[in-house]
Amino acid sequence: MKVQGAGNMGILLLVIMFMLKLSVKAQTVSYLINCGTNSSVNVEGRRWVGDTSPGNNVTISSSPGIEASTNVFNGDPVHEPLYRNARIFTEDLNYTFQVPNGDYFLRLHFCPLAFDGYNVNESYFAVEANGLKLVSEFNVPGEISEKNLNLLGSGARANSSYYYILKEYFFSVETNSIVVDFIPSRGSFGFVNAIEVIPEINKLFVDSVSRVGANGGNSSLNLSKRGIETMYRLNVGGSSVKPSRDSLWRKWETDSGYMINADAGSEIRNRSNITYANPNDTSVAPLVVYETARTLTNTEVMEKRFNMSWKLQIDPDFDYLVRLHFCELFYDKPNQRIFRIFIDNKTAADNFDVYVRAGGMNKAYHEDYIDSISSKNDNLWIQLGPDTTTGSAGTDALLNGLEVFKLSRNGNLAYVQTYNNVKARKTSRSLILWVGIGAGIASIAVLAGVSMLIVWFCKKKREENDTKKIPPAWRPLSLHGSVVNAKGSTSYQNLNGQLGTVRSGRRFTLTEIKLATNNFDESLVIGVGGFGKVYKGEIDDSTLVAVKRSNPQSQQGLKEFETEIEMLSKLRHRHLVSLIGFCDEQNEMILVYEYMSNGTLRSHLFGSDSQPLTWKQRLEICIGAARGLHYLHTGSERGIIHRDVKTTNILLDETFVAKMADFGLSKTGPSLEHTHVSTAVKGSFGYLDPEYFRRQQLTEKSDVYSFGVVLFEVVCARAVINPTLPKDQINLAEWAMRWQREKSLEKILDPRLRGNYSPESLMRFGEIAEKCLADEGKSRPTMGEVLWHLEYVLQLHEAWLRSNAGDYNSVSMVRDLGPIDEGESEVANSDSGEPLKANGDVADPMDPMAVGVDELSQMVNQQGR
Template sequence: MGTMSLRLLLWITLITSLGCARGAFSPPDNYLIDCGSSSNVTVDSRAFAADRSSSWSLTTPQDILASTSSNSVSSFPNSALYQTARVFTSASSYSFPIRSPGRHWIRLYFFPFSYQGTDLTTAKFSVTTQNFVLLDNFQVPNSSAPMFKEYSVNITSSNLILTFAPSGDSIAFVNAIEVVSIPDALITDGAQMANPAGAFPGVPTMAMETVYRVNMGGPLITPLNDTLSRRWVPDQSFLLERNLAKSVVSSAPITYQDGGPTPETAPQSVYGTAVEMSTASVSNVNFNVTWEFPVDASYMYFVRFHFCDIVSKNLNQLYFNVYANSWAVARDLELAKVTAQVLASPYIMDFVVGITDGSGKVRISIGPSTDVPGADTNAILNGLEIMKLNNSAGSLAGQTSVSDVVSPGSKKSMGPILGAVFGALAAVIVAVAIFVVFRRQKLAKKHHSKTWGPFSMNGGISHSLGSKFSNGTLTTITSGQHTILSFRFPFVVIQDATNNFDESWVIGVGGFGKVYKGMLKDDTNVAVKRGNPRSQQGLNEFRTEIELLSRLRHRHLVSLIGYCDEQNEMILVYEYMENGTLKSHLYGSDHPILSWKQRLEICIGAARGLHYLHTGQTKAIIHRDVKSANILLDENFLAKVADFGLSKTGPELDQTHVSTAVKGSFGYLDPEYFRRQQLTEKSDVYSFGVVLLEVLCARPVIDPTLPREMVNLAEWAMKWQRKGQLEQIIDSRIAATIRPDSLRKFGETVEKCLADYGVDRPSMGDVLWNLEYVLQLQEVPARDTDLDSVNRIAEIPLRVQIVSNSENAAEEGVENASRNDLSGVSMSRVFSQLVKAEGR
């Protein structure tokens, strides 16, 4: 009881000591509005003005001020602000003059109540600035509790226009608004990406939404006790194992140093409390303290860590690790080293985190360092902020852009016009549909004995093997020039082929589920991928794989034989690849060593497959999950690209990218795609560049067991490449067999693939050309003069059309597809004319 009383006293001392600190920052712009109110109100020592003022302007067709006498909000913080509201029946805008452009808080208060027959709980609306969507089709989720939204937006113009636009025939409302300047130094351009590691430029220009602001080990901090009027909540509800964490409170003064965090970064009551490891009740002290925060997985998040060593008695004794979503963002962190050997001095780290594992959670962990002898077995964290970053549409609420929000006054007038247009369009569509149905029925009667419909799912025609499958034998059905090679298997056939999914027949496990070796009745070996109902992947990936591979045929793409969707199963049947994955032949198994020539030929085959994906169809197909585990090898070590569940159709001709949520595998992700959520073919090129390094070095792309500078293969290898010493890190088993010129050209190719920006990366066709060149340099050593000539020729923007006619490939089946696919023809004949002196 005495300890608790002392801790409470210390907390009170910390919080009340901030009274003199308030006012350290005086915001140039400070608009506080109690919307719908006719008089001013004071909340947390701040004066909120009545709704109408000459300091700002409001454009709205109707002046609707609502109020309630209900006591239902009296128990909530800032209850005085929720007693009134301004209601909008059509798009309306506040305009705030901005004296000092830069980052500003935009804080919005919502509490729905009933007013003169109008029920605000049904209100649905959007809120935008000139450049960003803050809310889209928003409706207060809990009608019995107020909702507070805080945004941080960089305002570059001389005014801020805040627009409230009702959705459809609904209404919009707001109870209170804050538009307040933020110190310039609060958000700087120094954030790092958690994975893949590297700088994340541009954060100061992005819009943010505060998702969590947490005071580790301390009490609730209200706006009254924060110099920037922020609210910090306790961390207890986010801890996964509370018994592993212990709160620490210090009464010692916090030393804010020049150039470091200030009281505006976080108040003393954040840095004066912390969570540390609680080792009293556990036998094994090698554990992490972990917090878990549910988030929207389709966004990236700015995560700020607040540290202040209030637990150490001496310098250089506390070393610990910090993790974000299981990725180490700091190893062997010793706070005294980054605070000029001063204890109790604040330090912050900024990272950008994406949710690529489908969990919908940000997990933050701290744990002891095991690499520093004699270090304390402890770790601390004082505070944490998690901010959602706007996506490529400039939105914090979906894919709607500002231009998609209805302009003031246009909604009502456009309704009748749009209704007439859509009515006429619907009539035309119905007429066309009737014509098509009758036409198909007529054709079906004429050709019913030999015509098959197009491959489709959900409402289309499934090609069930039925009577075509005799004793478990696959039969290919043809119609005219069409060869249909993917069919629906009965579930009993799959069971029989896999010995009822015998666990000893499992040959792989992935995100979708287990992969079994199977054998059909005609002794055809197949690979059977059975979806796991608990997998993060599901119907979309299943459908994508079927739809893509049913129309793609290429000797360097794994062929889909069929599928099964009976009994709620999602099963895919592929051709069997005897030698498994490229990854398994590089490390982690006892397979024979692949020679450098074999590795290059495998890379060339995979490049051909990816080049076909990018260029062999009307619109490019972007794989999105290129990695060594998705490059399979047949009995002759012919490489084939596999696993198209995450694939995405590329941009239209008049577009440069596809805006989409980030998906892929850690270590292989294109950092530009990760930052901007803008997908192009060059994202596959980046991932393939990482595969090339994996092939060269024969090690995992991410290995947390290695020293920090070696964890990320791409980062580590590029440091050696830029120093011209790539030979220092290649697979020692083949190092002596690689010719220097072959290695040099290979390193240059990889470096171009891993360029920070997609526009600086080569196409897959260019990568393929360069890899063929690398192979020729390995096989035929050339004289220096010959190499100079080749280098000059290689600079010419030559393109080799690997696939001449994708439509023929789709129309005439595998046989004709292979004939039209020129990727099977080695380019060595071309290069022999360049490299061999006697051939020129």
């Protein structure tokens, strides 16, 4: 009896195990549907079944739409069998998949091909899954620019001839079925190429997640009631990972295209025996993701304030789950690499030690964070930087992988996105009718406008004839529509017809200007240019100023004059010459600047009897000028390109603080959708960017090139163009670059510096100048990077000075800047030690090159041009 009982127990156990296997098998059922056909195809080792194939266990609605196919396919041959077909629908369409309750991935494939009678540019539709809104007014344009491709997120894949969109969602099923509804917008249609339903039997997400920001703590995601959309999945520091290498058939993109500065992080890899820190995490990411990483580039800068930064386009007004993947590949002990994590400019974690959290080296580990994005923000910043407060051996950071997921809000994941190059759709006949009516009204308005224009033109001609009697040859500011407002500042209309405001705006009378300059006494002239003359003046309580009087006969001077008003009226920075006021009386156009008592940088390098500048002074002047240019490039939404960087436009005050001057040729930088400004070539010979000269495409890197010439001019103390020299020495940039490439820059050094400089600082200085003069703009550093390295060069020289003075305890160049405040990365102001950014506010953590400046004081005794 006991034996029989034991046998029964064994049979029972076998039955239980068999049922468990059946249960697991049921849980692993998946669907790969090839839409718009009854044919099955194989793609990357997986079999996709036609949505009308018999026995596919998929139910399509009674109005299945249209089966479409194309003979024209220029895309990836791997996906050709799958994307040649699509199901087009003009009425509601739904697919029903019978599945056990659980968690599932739903992937929708869209490839906008040319189908007879259907223009995908006019396709707009919505998609829902089990009542969860996935997309609304969704459009997959047939043609798309690189910028708009980025707007589609990591779901958009492209090559040179085509692209496709993969939308991936994750949600829980409690009804034993998944119903996917496709709903065309009124008067439009939609299409879908393929559908995936993939079960997730391991627990991929947990409900309790750390919240970023000051409040911190954990938040419950309530995932059983929320849907998730994958926005980005990046393999950091490595190549893309094909879906076939992922157990859940997920594709991992490379991260370099999303980094603010890809050079900020060095790629490392280690294919040793990597294992999961938690054995249940096998579905979180494949091990190949943890075999590569990015660590902070070794810049050899003692002040570690440099962050690796990723900028990701997201939909505003949603919660986001950020998943960071880590695996310590180098250090085999704790406290060797400790760093801080910032998400959306808020602290997510500090004192982060991967070795400690993962439980050792080569342990795959991940951390999740949740952040709420406001309705005004469409970018998500991820940053990792060193935590210098810990005293760890390596002030470094490390990241192996990055995922960003959007969480549904009130059952909605949809966000209406538009694209610049998509034609506006026609929604109904009534709209067409209204457009026709509007066109008729517009035609009448145009006729009336033409009539008025003719009348105005005739009147204008009469006024011009009258104006010719008024000398000089140009109209002063008052004739360009200037109006003094109630606050005493002046609004004016510039040459482009835009209304600007001179906010710095003290409005001088001509009598005050004549009194300040002793009636434009020639003995007070301190500069002459195409615009006219600059006089040294004295206003109010003996305050010295520089008075620029424009030459009425110079049309070029007029344009530069107005550009300078427009630029300086909105610029305030310690390293930019400040505009005090103006005068526009009696056909005069006069600007009043702060007085710079030590004149131009060039005058202290050569051509005068001035005391030669020390190497330290030259470095500090270059740093000041770089700060001013960095502010120009980054201090406004589109930035400003100076376009005339040279030593005569770098002015020095009584303490030799450098300030950039002369903004007459300056241009507003390109908008986000452009990489350059197309404009006629202007600048100074010898400093001109050759790429700008060839292509007539102006970028911030054109200023960087000119600044590189300035750096060599500071080293050599000679003119940039000197026709009296031998042929190979006429052009300073070419001559100095030859010596720099031979690592012999000291041979052409200003003789007055011999023995009074740090050889290592000169070597680093030459390397910076060489990088600035790279042939292609994309190979040159930004002004922020130039500034950062110049600061380091100064520290090298200061350490050398202390060493020569016998202060061997001061050789270390590390300056204690204190801990980084929440969400901030700092570079200290060498003057005050305070972490400020260009406009005097707290440094922005997403700007790793943020520099400190003092708040601009009241106008002081300094010189302007």
